[in-house]
Each structure stands twice: as structure tokens, then as C-alpha cells.
Amino acid sequence: MNEATSKDKDNNSEKLANARLGYQTAVQLFALASQEFYSRFAAMLIVHGLLLTVIFRYPQEVSRFVAILATFVGISLCILWLFLIKQSLVCQDYYSKRAKEFEDTHPDTLRIFSDKIDSNLELVSIIANNSKGLKKISTKKLRIEISSGIFIVIFVIVYSVMLARILNNCV
Secondary structure: OHHHHHHHHHHHHHHHHHHHHHHHHHHHHHHHHHHHHHHHHHHHHHHHHHHHHHHHOOOOOOOHHHHHHHHHHHHHHHHHHHHHHHHHHHHHHHHHHHHHHHHHHOHHHHHHHHOOOOHHHHHHHHHHOOHHHHHHHHHHHHHHHHHHHHHHHHHHHHHHHHHHHHHHOOO
16 A cells, blocks of 8 residues: 555656646746747847938938839738737747646645746736736737837838838839
């Protein structure tokens, strides 16, 4: 009987160790996906700023062809940006759901464990510690998704107006 209970304890501790590892991985992947999202956001703003700089230099320093090409590249980047947003949000949702599943499986142990995750992930671990926190994550994602969408709409409008200006300027 002692051997049976010993094996059960070993099996339970192994399951708990695996759950801790899975939970930590899910939280870290969520943080990585969030960081990636913000990095893409910043990169897109910089690229669009450079493209608009090229377009606004028409006709003084840039040829008509280059300005038209830059507007089409800008609109194409806006479309790409939409797909990147969707992919990032899908990944973040997946990782937050996995972390929540691990929390539900071992609520006491993993919530204590989540406080010990790397200090860089402290905010994510605090948010992931309670079920209300997952709603906060969703709200943050929604806010950045909306702001990204607003930027995309603004850029598409600016590119369209600039393209019309370039095409009407037949000099």
C-alpha cells in the first residue's frame, strides 16, 4: 500500500510540475505575443512615416512614379497590418485561454506559482492571477486593436488623398 501511495504522490507531483511548466510557458508566450504586437505597431508607424515623407516630397525631390509607387506600397502595408493584428490577437487569446485552463486545473498552486514568474512578466502574472484580470487583458487588446484600426484608416485616407493629388497634378 505504501508503494501505491508513493507512486500516486510521485505521479501527482509530476503532473503538478508539468502543469507549472505549461502554465509558465503559456504566460511567457502571451507576454511575448504582446511584445511582438507592440513592436509591429511601432515598426508600422515608422514605415508609414517614411513612406509619407517620400510622398510629401513630390514633386520637388521625388519623381511621380516613385510617389505613386509609395502610395500603393503604403496601402498594401495597411492591408498587411490588418492581417498582422488579427494573427497577434488570435495568438494572445490562445495563450491566455491555455493559462486559464492551467489555473482552473490547479487553482491554488499555480496562482502562487504565477507570482514567481520572471520579473519582466510581473504585470502579466498579476493580471493572469485572477479571472477578472483576463478581462483586463482583453480590454487592453481591444484598445490597441481599435487604435491600430484608427491609424490604418487614417493612413489609407492620407494615401488615397495623396494618390489623387499626384494623379491630378499632371505637370
